[in-house]
Amino acid sequence: MADALVIAGHEFSSRFILGSGKFDLDLIRAAVEHAKAQIVTLALRRVNSFSGNILEHIPEGVTLLPNTSGARNAEEALKIARLAREAGCGGLIKIEVIRDSKYLLPDNYQTAKACEMLAKDGFIPLPYMYPDLYAARDMANAGAAAIMPLAAPIGSNQGLAAKQFIRILIEEIDLPIIVDAGIGKPSQACEAMEMGAAAVMANTAIATAGNIVEMAKAFRHAIIAGRTAYLAGTGRVLDRGSASSPLTGFIQD
Amino acid sequence: MVIINGEPKDAAGKTVMELLASMKLLPERTAVIVEGEILPKSGYDRILADGETVEIIGFVGGG
Numbered sequence: 001m002a003d004a005l006v007i008a009g010h011e012f013s014s015r016f017i018l019g020s021g022k023f024d025l026d027l028i029r030a031a032v033e034h035a036k037a038q039i040v041t042l043a044l045r046r047v048n049s050f051s052g053n054i055l056e057h058i059p060e061g062v063t064l065l066p067n068t069s070g071a072r073n074a075e076e077a078l079k080i081a082r083l084a085r086e087a088g089c090g091g092l093i094k095i096e097v098i099r100d101s102k103y104l105l106p107d108n109y110q111t112a113k114a115c116e117m118l119a120k121d122g123f124i125p126l127p128y129m130y131p132d133l134y135a136a137r138d139m140a141n142a143g144a145a146a147i148m149p150l151a152a153p154i155g156s157n158q159g160l161a162a163k164q165f166i167r168i169l170i171e172e173i174d175l176p177i178i179v180d181a182g183i184g185k186p187s188q189a190c191e192a193m194e195m196g197a198a199a200v201m202a203n204t205a206i207a208t209a210g211n212i213v214e215m216a217k218a219f220r221h222a223i224i225a226g227r228t229a230y231l232a233g234t235g236r237v238l239d240r241g242s243a244s245s246p247l248t249g250f251i252q253d
Numbered sequence: 254m255v256i257i258n259g260e261p262k263d264a265a266g267k268t269v270m271e272l273l274a275s276m277k278l279l280p281e282r283t284a285v286i287v288e289g290e291i292l293p294k295s296g297y298d299r300i301l302a303d304g305e306t307v308e309i310i311g312f313v314g315g316g
Contacts, residue, residue, distance in 0.1 A: 019316030043315025046258040049277055054314050067315055082291055083310045086284035203316035
């Protein structure tokens, strides 16, 4: 596959990962289809009946990426990952360990510990993390298959607040860097991809948009545009002007 | 009474499989915790006893 996103040997042609939270169930299928997303995240919770099961609303062939939301430490993350496995998911798990209820920032220490525990238990950990180089290295050494730094607090739609720190991860970590959380607009997703992010994950930006299907489409195009620009190599920046039209052969009166 | 997802339910004497069927849940897409331990699929013929605690876990929307 040309220019595939490769996560632990799994190949994806789409670089747009869609979260499935906050949607009316009826709209999820259309959002996934228009996003052309091949990976969709899910959470695990108590369930009481099959009616309204989200799995019925996710198109066939999409890779399900369960998260460990609700976990406050590494041990709880491992338990949730094991529940996901019992419920029929493959080995890919988005690790999410959060102890802060205001900004919902991930706990990097517990997340790195969870990476190690999950990898030992046969999972492929994809840690959602605060973009810190040392933590990302620890997670990579602990068996992470990709690193998922936040751009801004979850659900905030603030955009690439952590841009320069994500850029450092892209430069220094030899794993796909998937920008997760906080991206609010297609232009911000495009910017993340332009600087070399391997993929962008978005949920709230789509789920809270005026028109969900159109926004899913807009994000898809923005992510493709950003990736294409990254591969093309952006043009240089100058302090002064540089004429684009020839400076010779001016027309005389 | 069996405590299912925090609520007392009249499920004593039922197997886990029967409980899931009564809730219209697909066993292959569900995880079950009995008395704090994840129950493997091979144990779904386990009969639930009075006073036991059961958690039924499945997928929901999430980011």
